Amino acid sequence: MDKEGIRGIVDEIAALASGSDRMNLMEVCGTHTVSLFRTGAKSLLPETVRLVSGPGCPVCVTSQAYIDLAGELALRPDTTVCTYGDMVRVPGRRGSLEALRAEGAKVAVVYSARDALAYARRNPERHAVFLAVGFETTTPATAATVLEAENEGLKNFYILGGHKRIIPAMHTLLSAGEVPIDGFLCPGHVSVVIGAGAYEPIASHYRKPCVVAGFELEGMLRAILLLVRQAVRYEARVENTYGAAVTVEGNRAARELTERVFEPSDAVWRAMGRIPESGLDLRPAYRRYDAMDRFGLSFGSEVTPHGCLCGEVIQGKALPTECALFRKKCTPREPVGPCMVSMEGTCAAWYKYGPARAEGGGNR
């Protein structure tokens, strides 16, 4: 779409929103947070439309206690923790996995669960524990890897379960009622798997508009236009601007793969606490791949780094710039909290693209 077309959408958003109080739209997913900055979408929005981040970054919502357990495992002499790169920099109580390496912790950075399986295969004398984090997008790959380990009869591969389901988290946010949310910009990647239809209960029960979007400027602006239009008309429906990739039903085969290996369970989210049915446990038939069981682990208490507002940031209660540590003690080079760790973390996105201080307006 050319500049004129983009301008037309932006003008329509501004015209629709001009007569109402400022509305808060939550971008659930970290990739949207970055794309909204990177494409300039945020700066095109009027003062009356404010975008806030939500709990859609798997790294950011992973509890401190989980990071601590990963560190404990990595320090065992016969165990290697295999993990995505962004997890190694998340600070734990004793430091990040990266820092623990200096104390002898064994950590292998992998790009997929299958890489972790390959590590286990190559190193039969060691236990390989994959940090299985991520939303519905990554869960099927973990499930497939567990099945592969079983087919091969591998005895030294385990997962530390940290997968999360986004819809229960949205329910929790809304039922707490602490954050004014007028609509959800629903994640593109997760929706490929769960389908646009998964947001129906959010729209109907809480009367919140939900619009699925991809990550290009036009698609995101169109989605924001649809959200604003619904909000000013007091409508609450699910719409989808990412029809090329997202269907109503989603990817049934991927979901079946997950359901074969995992069952819903309660899970602890950073700052949000225990959310019913928001996590996934290995089914009893696959429990032998569970690192918690195998190594007799249990979660310790949660400790928030002093002054860190990550918990508020991932619930849309605070902007990164409202954290006293932002840009001072906390930077991408030396992150204090998880939101500053990866490129898609909200604080890292604000550090790179956003203003240094909180300021009014839709382009915050």
Ligand code: SF4
């Ligand atoms: S850290 Fe991110 S890429 Fe990694 S999960 Fe967060 S939002 Fe996505």
Ligand code: SF4
């Ligand atoms: S600036 Fe750092 S410490 Fe503050 S909320 Fe963001 S990640 Fe947490």
